[in-house]
Amino acid sequence: VNAMSYEGNTYGVPYATENLALLRNADLVKEAPKSFDDMIAAGEKAGTEFPFLVQVSDVGDPFHAYPFQTSFGAPVFGTDDTGAYDPADLQIGNEGGIEFAKWLAEEGEEGNLKTSLDGDIAKEKFVSGDSPFFLTGPWNVEAVEEAEINLEIDPIPSAGGEQAQPFVAVQGFFVSAKTENLLAATEFLTNYIGTEEVQTELYEVGNRPPANKAAFEAAKADETIAAFGEVGANGVPMPNIPEMAAVWEFWGVAEAEIITGKADPAKRWKQMTSDIEKAISK
Known part of the structure; x- marks a missing residue:
């Protein structure tokens, strides 16, 4: 509902959600890792080409890196009393963000994050058994199951x-501002699209x-x-x-430059934050 809302008003009805999780080849590693370092250690012990896989690409991929960023206490924006994002409270450049940038540089240097890995390559390597771990979404599960990965x-x-x-990510149906019958459109969404029966059919x-x-x-x-829902x-x-x-415009490029060692992590993260602030204030 928050995803379908803006400035206190709800504009649509959500019907599906989607998020990342960690896929694990249980034949290579028997137990879920307790931390990132634990995961890398288990991946290295497995003796595969990659201890861990996640798509990055040469322009970065903040969507896939974001869970690690939040684990440093650095969300993009803070939230107000209603739980809505507050554009005046840019959190990405806080101390946790700086620590995250330093971590990106370290993991890039160690080879655990690679800009040469795009989504297709990462999927191919996991399906081929070249890594025990793959951070991705449900859209790649079918290919993994077809490869008979445990x-x-x-x-x-x-x-x-x-x-x-x-x-x-939340998918939903919105009421058009140009609708000629607001009552009927709202009725259709709330009492049809939003029902258990219809949402079950959409899921199927x-x-x-x-x-x-x-x-x-x-x-x-x-x-x-x-599992993904959990x-x-x-x-x-x-x-x-x-x-x-404005965040997307500068975010990925900064991450890629930090991972490849082209820029000092703290300075580059601060520059990115400044660029975002200037773009937002325009």
């Missing part, structure tokens, strides 16, 4: 000591975890849905405020 889906391990919170067609709580409880009979329960909605556009 799959377990785990919580995302913390890198900074606090809880690793992924973004939760699209295989996305339903937003309706009763429909989701039924869908949890699918172990994959249940991780998503600790996630945060993808920011839907206009100011987020």
Whole structure:
């Protein structure tokens, strides 16, 4: 509902959610890691080409790195009393953000984060058994199952000591501002699209975890849905405020430069924060 709302007003009805989780090849590593360092140690002990896989690419990938960033206590924005994101409270450049930037540099130097790994390569390597761990979303589970990997889906391990919170993407139906019949449109969404029966049917067609709580409880009979849902329960909605556009513009590029060692992590993170602040204030 927060994802469908802006400045205290709700504009639509959510019907599905989507978030990252940690895929684990249980034939290579038997237990879920307790921390990022624990995961890397287990991955190295497994003796595979990669101890851990996550897509980064040469322009960065803040969406996939965000759970680790939040584990350093550095969300993008703070929230107000209603739980909505506050664009005046930019948190990304706090002390936790600086520590996260230093961590990115360290992991890049160690080879645990690689800008040469895009989504397709990361998936291919995991499916081929070249790593015991793959941070990704439910969209890659089918390929893993087809490869007959002994799959377990785990919580995302913390890198900074606090809880690793992924973004939760929310799909929904919105009422058009140009609708000629607001009452009928609202009735259709709230009393049809929002119902357990319809959201269950949408889930059966699209295989996305339903937003309706009763429909989701039924869908949890699918172990994959249940596991991703458990991780998503600790996630945060993808920011839907206009100011987020300015964040995306500078965020990934800064992360990529830090990971590859092209920039001092603290200075580059502070520059990124300054660039975001200037873009937001325009």
